[in-house]
Amino acid sequence: MEILIEKITAEGTVFEFEKSVETFPVLAEMVANGECKFAAPIRTILRVLRIGDMVEIDGDIETSVHLPCSRCLQPFQISLKSRFALTYMHRAADGIEDSEHQEVELSAEDMGIVYFQGEKINLKDTIQEQVVMEFPLRALCKQDCKGLCPKCGADLNEDFCDCDRRPSPGKFDVLKNLKLDK
Ligand SMILES: [Zn+2]
Numbered sequence: 189m190e191i192l193i194e195k196i197t198a199e200g201t202v203f204e205f206e207k208s209v210e211t212f213p214v215l216a217e218m219v220a221n222g223e224c225k226f227a228a229p230i231r232t233i234l235r236v237l238r239i240g241d242m243v244e245i246d247g248d249i250e251t252s253v254h255l256p257c258s259r260c261l262q263p264f265q266i267s268l269k270s271r272f273a274l275t276y277m278h279r280a281a282d283g284i285e286d287s288e289h290q291e292v293e294l295s296a297e298d299m300g301i302v303y304f305q306g307e308k309i310n311l312k313d314t315i316q317e318q319v320v321m322e323f324p325l326r327a328l329c330k331q332d333c334k335g336l337c338p339k340c341g342a343d344l345n346e347d348f349c350d351c352d353r354r355p356s357p358g359k360f361d362v363l364k365n366l367k368l369d370k
């Protein structure tokens with residue numbers, strides 16, 4: 189997932205990558221931990237422009253995963269899509285103290301500029317980061333998923349159960365007592 193600077197033309201160049209999940213350590217770990225399963229490789233299209241020492245990258249990433257629903261625990265499939273834009277700036281080995289570089293680079297980072305050295309830019313970590321950020325915090329198989337019965341565990345999307353799921357009256361008694369104490 190490297191872009192060779194010399195391959196970028198003045199009009200802009202499109203790079204395409206299709207990589208298996210195993211290529212990305214963090215994603216492979218999520219699979220190993222049982223957090224998800226990937227249903228497709230990670231596809232990336234990068235539109236790259238070079239302006240002097242600057243390289244503008246506009247990228248689209250797409251893949252598909254199986255996730256357990258956070259309410260009913262049933263696995264379901266969603267596609268993850270990410271769009272990102274980054275500006276890379278070439279940093280020559282110029283003998284300037286590293287601490288000085290770090291200061292400049294920290295403020296450049298705020299503006300979304302990433303420094304690179306040498307003749308190529310490696311996008312692997314960036315692509316991985318983008319995919320991780322696209323995972324939903326609370327994945328739902330559908331917006332109105334009814335979830336599981338907290339008492340008998342029945343999947344309420346498919347089953348009915350006779351459990352009384354109203355809060356038990358005992359809890360209200362406790363509240364009443366608290367009020368009396370004051
Ligand atoms: Zn669900």
Ligand SMILES: [Zn+2]
Nearest residue numbers: 337340349351
């Ligand atoms: Zn139940």
